Amino acid sequence: MLDIQLLRNDLESVAKRLVEERAYVLDVAHFQALEHERKSIQTRTQELQAKRNQTSKQIGLAKGKGEDVSAIMAEVADLGDELKAAETRLVAVQDQLNDILMGIPNLPHESVPAGKSEEDNVEVRRVGTPRRFDFSVRDHVDVGEGLAQLDFATGSKLSGARFTVLKGPLARLHRALSQFMLDVHTGEHGYTELYVPYLVNADSMRGTGQLPKFEADLFSVQKNENEKLYLIPTAEVPVTNMARDEILPLESLPQKFVAHTPCFRSEAGSYGKDTRGMIRQHQFDKVELVQVVHPSKSYEALEELTGCAEAILQKLELPYRVMALCGGDMGFSAAKTYDLEVWLPAQNTYREISSCSNFEAFQARRMQARFRNEKGRPELAHTLNGSGLAVGRTLVAILENYQRADGGVDIPAALQAYMGGKKFIQRPSS
RNA sequence: GGAGAGGUGGCAGAGUGGUCGAAUGUACCUGACUCGAAAUCAGGCGUAGGUUCAAACCUACCGAGGGUUCGAAUCCCUCCCUCUCCGCCA
Numbered sequence: 001m002l003d004i005q006l007l008r009n010d011l012e013s014v015a016k017r018l019v020e021e022r023a024y025v026l027d028v029a030h031f032q033a034l035e036h037e038r039k040s041i042q043t044r045t046q047e048l049q050a051k052r053n054q055t056s057k058q059i060g061l062a063k064g065k066g067e068d069v070s071a072i073m074a075e076v077a078d079l080g081d082e083l084k085a086a087e088t089r090l091v092a093v094q095d096q097l098n099d100i101l102m103g104i105p106n107l108p109h110e111s112v113p114a115g116k117s118e119e120d121n122v123e124v125r126r127v128g129t130p131r132r133f134d135f136s137v138r139d140h141v142d143v144g145e146g147l148a149q150l151d152f153a154t155g156s157k158l159s160g161a162r163f164t165v166l167k168g169p170l171a172r173l174h175r176a177l178s179q180f181m182l183d184v185h186t187g188e189h190g191y192t193e194l195y196v197p198y199l200v201n202a203d204s205m206r207g208t209g210q211l212p213k214f215e216a217d218l219f220s221v222q223k224n225e226n227e228k229l230y231l232i233p234t235a236e237v238p239v240t241n242m243a244r245d246e247i248l249p250l251e252s253l254p255q256k257f258v259a260h261t262p263c264f265r266s267e268a269g270s271y272g273k274d275t276r277g278m279i280r281q282h283q284f285d286k287v288e289l290v291q292v293v294h295p296s297k298s299y300e301a302l303e304e305l306t307g308c309a310e311a312i313l314q315k316l317e318l319p320y321r322v323m324a325l326c327g328g329d330m331g332f333s334a335a336k337t338y339d340l341e342v343w344l345p346a347q348n349t350y351r352e353i354s355s356c357s358n359f360e361a362f363q364a365r366r367m368q369a370r371f372r373n374e375k376g377r378p379e380l381a382h383t384l385n386g387s388g389l390a391v392g393r394t395l396v397a398i399l400e401n402y403q404r405a406d407g408g409v410d411i412p413a414a415l416q417a418y419m420g421g422k423k424f425i426q427r428p429s430s
Numbered sequence: 431g432g433a434g435a436g437g438u439g440g441c442a443g444a445g446u447g448g449u450c451g452a453a454u455g456u457a458c459c460u461g462a463c464u465c466g467a468a469a470u471c472a473g474g475c476g477u478a479g480g481u482u483c484a485a486a487c488c489u490a491c492c493g494a495g496g497g498u499u500c501g502a503a504u505c506c507c508u509c510c511c512u513c514u515c516c517g518c519c520a
Contacts, residue, residue, distance in 0.1 A: 039481095042479080042489090043480070043481070045489080046479090046480065046481090046489045046490090047488085047489095049490085050488060050489070052500075052501080056448070056499095056501035057448075057449060057501080058500095059448075059500055059501070060449075061448080061449075064448075069500085072500080073500060075500090076500050076501095077500085079500080080499090080500075226508095226509065226510090227510085247477090
């Protein structure tokens with residue numbers, strides 16, 4: 001959520017930036033009309049409230065002295081109706097303003113490249129060299145099914161399309177990956193490990209920006225007649241929302257958390273995309289990094305956090321590149337985003353495996369996540385998060401990059417300790 | 431799932447219709463005393479919004495939402511959460 005003061009004071013230029021940098025059209029005239037109405041109604045409401053309070057006090061005093069109060073009572077007889085009408089209207093107007101505000105995307109940081117789509121993203125650096133294969137490369141589906149350890153048919157039997165069953169060593173490799181990532185981030189990067197709920201309430205989804213705009217992307221369950229719970233699409237939601245409605249002590253910043261959770265996404269609107277394989281699933285595991293930081297440190301923190309995610313790829317010796325997303329390709333809440341893209345030889349391209357973003361105060365303002373600043377005043381914190389990494393896609397990358405001519409898959413050196421010393425995976429002999 | 435108790439300021443804890451945004455204690459900050467500290471004394475000490483150059487003033491907030499009333503922390507309704515006991519259970 002943008003600061004409403006920014007819109008009040010500088011509506012035209014904010015609207016201009018939203019169109020140019022985020023392709024978002026703000027109805028300036030409508031907003032202005034609402035804001036104008038809000039101002040006059042709020043003033044009127046508060047006047048009426050003051051009058052009511054004053055009069056009620058007088059009645060109390062007069063009654064205490066045993067005086068007749070019918071004259072004063074008559075004076076406020078019709079005040080109640082007018083006040084109620086004003087209050088109702090005020091709430092309605094504020095709701096409308098709030099709806100607009102909740103639907104406006106974040107403004108990009110000045111360092112974000114201009115652009116409308118993926119095409120305009122800028123490559124920041126490229127690390128590692130894609131391996132040369134002296135045999136014809138298979139994609140992860142062929143490799144995994146060839147090993148009889150990756151089973152899409154059974155996944156769809158159990159749950160439908162976009163669900164997968166892993167078996168044997170490959171299932172273990174999947175587990176090994178998340179253990180490895182957690183160990184690196186807690187042991188080497190100073191993140192505190194968390195275990196968090198996978199079902200969260202609507203307030204939490206609003207806090208990080210999934211609601212109200214992206215309900216279609218979420219799975220939900222009915223908790224009871226009145227309440228829904230949502231399956232988390234990323235650990236970002238529960239972890240970041242821990243700071244919701246808090247005023248954190250200055251010395252507690254920066255807060256750095258890592259959590260391994262499953263993630264659930266309905267993938268509405270991407271029906272034709274990545275239907276083959278486990279690139280795009282309804283359920284996948286992710287190790288997520290989250291930071292809550294002092295506003296003056298958030299861009300430093302974005303570089304640090306991105307580096308932590310990169311460290312995993314480096315340790316796994318997977319070639320990747322870092323992309324600075326352009327304004328048009330960034331997520332709704334982000335002020336700046338780096339995507340890490342891992343090399344997938346079968347697709348002969350780099351594919352997203354991590355997304356690291358600084359949200360500045362956008363999420364913090366929605367969820368009232370604050371800290372007590374140097375002057376002792378509450379101030380909105382900045383929040384960041386990034387995948388470190390998406391476990392399923394990392395597994396895909398290993399299957400493709402570490403495949404062997406005989407159909408087996410070598411296990412990256414960094415993971416061998418997590419695999420009981422095994423150096424490769426092959427098809428069971430029987 | 432059943433029975434009961436309760437949700438008030440950082441914490442503790444009063445307040446059952448009228449100067450209550452809220453006593454008191456404690457923590458914290460400032461000052462006095464002290465060589466310094468402790469103790470003691472004095473003062474300060476919630477969040478958000480509005481009008482405003484500012485000072486200041488006004489408004490809202492006592493788990494959430496609604497209702498009664500001239501007036502609600504206090505009465506009524508719905509919901510949420512916490513605790514205790516019983517049952518069930520990974």
